[in-house]
Structure formats: structure tokens, C-alpha cells
Amino acid sequence: MLDFLKAPVAEWQDFWHLAGSAFKNVFRSPHYWDDVAIQMDVIGIGSLPIVILTGFFSGFVITMQMSRALNTYGAIGQVGPIVMITLVRELGPVLTALLVAGRNASGIASEIGSMKVSEQIDAMRALGTDPVQKLVTPRLIATCFMLPQLTVVADFVGMIGGWSIAYFSLRLTSPQYWTPAYQILETNDVVQGLLKPFIFAIVISLVGCFYGIKTSGGTQGVGRATTKAVVVSSVWIFVLTALVTRIFVNL
Amino acid sequence: MTVPESSLASPNGSDAPVLEFRSVTLSFDRPVLEGVSFVMYAGETRIVLGAAGSGKSVMLKAAMGLLPVDSGQVLLFGQDITKMSEHELFPLRSRVGVLFQEGGLFDSLTVGDNVAYPLENRQTGERLEPEAIEGKVVEALRFVELDQTLEKFPSELSGGMRRRVGIARAVVTEPPLVLYDSPTAGLDPITANTIMALIAKERDSQNTANVIVTHRYQDGRLMADFRYNPEKGRLEHLSKEQPEATRTVFMVMKDGHIVFEGSMADLESSTDPYVDKFVHR
Numbered sequence: 001m002l003d004f005l006k007a008p009v010a011e012w013q014d015f016w017h018l019a020g021s022a023f024k025n026v027f028r029s030p031h032y033w034d035d036v037a038i039q040m041d042v043i044g045i046g047s048l049p050i051v052i053l054t055g056f057f058s059g060f061v062i063t064m065q066m067s068r069a070l071n072t073y074g075a076i077g078q079v080g081p082i083v084m085i086t087l088v089r090e091l092g093p094v095l096t097a098l099l100v101a102g103r104n105a106s107g108i109a110s111e112i113g114s115m116k117v118s119e120q121i122d123a124m125r126a127l128g129t130d131p132v133q134k135l136v137t138p139r140l141i142a143t144c145f146m147l148p149q150l151t152v153v154a155d156f157v158g159m160i161g162g163w164s165i166a167y168f169s170l171r172l173t174s175p176q177y178w179t180p181a182y183q184i185l186e187t188n189d190v191v192q193g194l195l196k197p198f199i200f201a202i203v204i205s206l207v208g209c210f211y212g213i214k215t216s217g218g219t220q221g222v223g224r225a226t227t228k229a230v231v232v233s234s235v236w237i238f239v240l241t242a243l244v245t246r247i248f249v250n251l
Numbered sequence: 252m253t254v255p256e257s258s259l260a261s262p263n264g265s266d267a268p269v270l271e272f273r274s275v276t277l278s279f280d281r282p283v284l285e286g287v288s289f290v291m292y293a294g295e296t297r298i299v300l301g302a303a304g305s306g307k308s309v310m311l312k313a314a315m316g317l318l319p320v321d322s323g324q325v326l327l328f329g330q331d332i333t334k335m336s337e338h339e340l341f342p343l344r345s346r347v348g349v350l351f352q353e354g355g356l357f358d359s360l361t362v363g364d365n366v367a368y369p370l371e372n373r374q375t376g377e378r379l380e381p382e383a384i385e386g387k388v389v390e391a392l393r394f395v396e397l398d399q400t401l402e403k404f405p406s407e408l409s410g411g412m413r414r415r416v417g418i419a420r421a422v423v424t425e426p427p428l429v430l431y432d433s434p435t436a437g438l439d440p441i442t443a444n445t446i447m448a449l450i451a452k453e454r455d456s457q458n459t460a461n462v463i464v465t466h467r468y469q470d471g472r473l474m475a476d477f478r479y480n481p482e483k484g485r486l487e488h489l490s491k492e493q494p495e496a497t498r499t500v501f502m503v504m505k506d507g508h509i510v511f512e513g514s515m516a517d518l519e520s521s522t523d524p525y526v527d528k529f530v531h532r
């Protein structure tokens with residue numbers, strides 16, 4: 001009767017099994033630091049341009065939108081804090097994670113998926129390497145290390161985007177924009193703003209690896225795995241940001 | 252921790268079994284192997300024939316513990332691997348060479364690094380010095396006549412060359428058992444024969460046991476009828492009086508079952524219509 005639940009439950013179990021081994025391997029030799037470095041470059045440096053671009057325009061756009069509402073209350077001076085809070089708490093982490101999910105969850109899934117269908121994963125296991133240790137753990141470490149930093153960059157560039165509107169269009173001085181913006185920030189915001197990308201990084205890397213390793217059915221299968229990795233990790237980013245926000249709002 | 256060589260007698264000698272399946276069952280969405288049993292002894296060549304999807308590749312993967320079996324036992328060098336963890340399996344796997352159907356060459360590594368991979372990553376035995384590894388890699392690539400391609404990437408090679416690199420990688424550790432999954436599939440007859448000659452040469456110079464999955468009956472016949480003569484440096488046709496000299500066993504699979512197991516003579520005289528389709532007299 002509950003047969004239709006079997007597949008998702010099995011998938012869920014498999015995922016946690018993979019996550020478990022990936023985390024265990026973080027503390028277990030051998031470590032493939034070369035692979036970690038390569039992945040940091042791919043994920044971190046590779047995503048930098050698009051993160052900067054998107055970050056800038058998100059700050060730019062929120063400031064424009066907010067300024068209209070704030071103007072009606074005569075509170076245009078509050079634009080800095082509002083943009084800061086929105087970026088640090090929510091938009092910075094979520095937008096950056098979505099971009100990295102689109103870029104790297106797909107990249108990871110298709111790379112590992114191609115290795116799977118060309119039997120490179122089997123070859124690894126046959127030749128004495130644990131594919132989780134060699135492929136999954138380096139991607140997990142690299143993403144967890146890079147995504148919070150990318151988020152900080154996005155937040156900062158977003159603030160600059162906001163500043164450009166505040167300065168040129170709203171005619172605020174720089175201190176009028178920056179000073180209240182910095183004063184509003186509390187530990188709570190910063191912790192939340194860094195915890196979220198850390199959690200998202202785990203989701204993005206593990207979901208990408210999971211669908212990659214589960215790939216079957218030739219090149220078509222690689223395509224399916226890639227799509228699934230992006231969709232599933234994006235959905236989880238939204239679910240988890242809601243969850244974390246809910247927890248932090250009550251603190 | 253291997254079984255002493257004399258404890259299990261083979262039909263025609265005193266060699267220990269290198270690989271044994273005991274009513275192995277394995278399924279994905281549907282059963283793929285059903286009650287597969289056979290024993291393979293050291294020095295034996297086993298030719299596996301069978302239609303596409305009959306479970307040949309799955310059987311090879313089960314033999315190395317790359318796929319878990321649902322029931323039954325797989326014994327590799329006398330040890331039951333069905334309950335072993337991945338880490339316990341690594342030392343045993345390092346004594347098996349394997350050529351995968353899809354090649355399985357790492358496309359991010361050069362040919363040289365691919366062939367060095369099993370030497371650098373095997374989790375047993377002595378760690379080799381880089382120079383020693385280099386020497387073995389060059390030797391293995393020279394064996395397959397590809398020592399000029401050390402720095403190339405697999406994607407820069409032709410299909411037949413990639414297959415040869417795969418063979419070099421499979422045998423570089425000099426394993427006592429080598430599994431070849433469709434070594435000649437998709438190749439022209441000349442290249443296919445070159446590859447089979449290499450496999451025979453490897454078998455007879457290192458005395459390895461081989462499992463060869465193939466769709467070409469003549470591959471099996473070559474393994475059964477020819478022997479590499481190291482003095483003359485070429486393959487020699489064996490006379491009719493000593494047809495078992497290479498100890499070649501044929502096995503035909505159909506829908507996850509072994510429907511035939513026996514010598515070439517038995518195979519050629521089989522009246523089973525399915526088995527008959529694989530024999531070109």
C-alpha cells in the first residue's frame with residue numbers, strides 16, 4: 001500500500017549514509033588536499049565574478065524598492081540599516097547559495113555522474129580508493145570553506161550597490177548611509193548570516209555528490225542527475241533558510 | 252591469509268580456487284543473477300559468453316565486491332567477500348586486475364598517471380618509490396606498445412589505444428587474477444586480435460588466471476588454442492593433442508543463469524540452440 005513511499009525513503013536513507021561517510025572522512029586519513037584545493041578554486045574563485053555581479057545588483061534593487069516605501073514615512077535615512085539587515089540575514093546567503101547551487105551543484109553532479117557512467121567510480125573502488133574520500137569529502141570541505149566567504153563578499157558588494165543608489169539618487173551622504181547600517185548589526189545577524197551559508201554549503205555539495213554518485217543510464221542519466229541536483233538543493237536552501245530564520249527570530 | 256595451495260584440489264592439478272560463486276543471487280529492479288555457481292582455479296582462463304543484458308558485467312563486479320549480492324557467497328582467493336566492508340575488501344581487490352567495459356580510465360589524469368594509480372593507491376604491500384613506480388608504468392605501457400603516450404590524456408587516444416591503456420593499468424600490479432570485460436567490443440578485427448594476443452601474452456608470461464567476457468567466439472578460441480612462447484616472442488598454435496594445455500573453460504550466460512560451462516570441445520558439440528548461437532564453427 002505504501003509502496004510509493006519506498007523509493008523516496010530509500011533515497012533519503014542513502015543520502016544520510018553518504019553524508020555520514022563524507023563527514024567521517026573529514027577526520028580520517030587519507031586526505032586528498034590537492035583535490036580540496038582544486039575544488040576551492042573551482043567553487044570559490046570560479047563563482048566570484050557572478051557573485052559580485054549579482055550581489056551588487058541585489059543591493060542596488062532593494063535600495064530602490066525600499067526608498068519608495070521609506071519616503072512615504074519620511075524615513076529615507078533608514079535605508080542603510082534596512083538594506084544591511086536584508087542582505088546579511090537573508091538575501092546575501094540565499095542568493096549566493098542559489099548561484100553556487102546552479103553553478104556547482106550541477107557541476108559536481110555532472111562531473112561525478114560522468115565518472116559513474118564511464119565506470120571511473122568502480123575503477124577507483126577496484127584500485128583501492130574510497131570514492132567518498134576522494135570525491136565527496138574534498139567537495140564538502142571546499143564548499144563549506146568558500147561559500148561563507150562568497151556570502152561576505154556578496155553582502156559587502158550589495159551594500160556598495162545600495163550605497164550607489166543612496167548617494168547618487170537619494171542624495172544621502174556616505175556617512176548617512178554607512179554609519180546607521182553598521183550600528184544596526186548585532187551578533188545575532190552576523191551569526192545567522194554566516195551559519196546559513198555554512199549549512200547551504202553542506203546541502204549543495206552533498207546533494208550534488210549524491211545525485212552524481214547515483215547516476216545511472218548513460219549520458220541521459222547525467223543530464224537527469226544534474227537537473228535533480230540543482231532543483232533539490234535549491235528547494236532545500238529555501239526550506240532551511242526559513243527554518244534557521246524561524247529559530248533566530250525567537251532568540 | 253590465502254588458502255594453502257594444496258587444500259583444495261582442482262580437476263587437473265593442485266591449484267587453489269581463485270574465484271568461486273556459490274548460488275549467487277543479485278537483483279536491481281528485477282533479478283540479474285540467479286543461482287550462479289562456479290569455481291575457478293589458478294591458471295585457468297574462463298571465457299564468458301552471453302547475450303547483452305545476461306549479467307556478465309554484473310557478475311564481474313560482484314566478483315570484486317563492487318556490487319553487493321542478495322544471497323549466496325562469493326569467494327575471492329578463498330575468502331568470503333560477501334560480508335566484508337569496503338575497507339576489508341581493498342587488500343583483496345589489489346590482487347585482482349580489472350578492465351572495465353566502459354574503460355574506467357580517469358579522464359582527468361594522464362595515461363602515465365592512470366597506469367600508476369593502482370601502484371600509488373593500493374592499500375597493501377610495500378609503498379613503492381616514485382622511481383620504481385615510474386619504471387613499472389613504463390614497462391606496463393611498453394607491454395601494450397604504448398610507451399610513447401605517457402603524457403597524453405585518455406581523451407586524446409583512439410578506442411583501441413584506450414583499451415590497451417586499460418589493460419596496462421589492470422596488469423601493472425602483476426595480479427594473480429585479471430578480469431577483462433569485453434576487451435574487444437567495438438574494435439576492428441585487427442585491433443581486436445592485437446588485444447587478445449596481448450591478453451594471451453600476459454597470461455602466459457605471468458601465469459595469471461583470467462576471466463574474459465566477450466561477444467566474439469574467436470577470442471575464446473584464441474585463448475584456448477594459442478599459447479605465448481616467451482623464447483620465440485610470439486603466439487604458438489597448440490596441437491590438437493593438447494587442447495587443454497591452456498585450461499580454458501567456456502561459460503555461457505542467459506538471463507542471469509549459467510546455461511553452459513565446459514571446454515571448447517563440449518561447447519562446439521552442444522545442441523542447445525542458445526549456446527549454439529555463440530559458436531562459429
Ligand SMILES: Nc1ncnc2c1ncn2[C@@H]1O[C@H](COP(=O)(O)OP(=O)(O)OP(=O)(O)O)[C@@H](O)[C@H]1O
Nearest residue numbers: 216279280283302303304305306307308309310352
Ligand atoms: N546499476 C544498475 N542498475 C540497474 N540495473 C542494472 C545495473 N547494472 C546492470 N543492470 C541490469 O542488469 C542486467 C545485466 O547487465 P550487465 O551489464 O551485466 O549485462 P551484460 O551481460 O554485461 O551485457 P553486455 O553484453 O551488453 O555488456 C541488465 O538488464 C541491466 O539492465
Ligand SMILES: [Mg+2]
Nearest residue numbers: 307308309352
Ligand atoms: Mg557488460
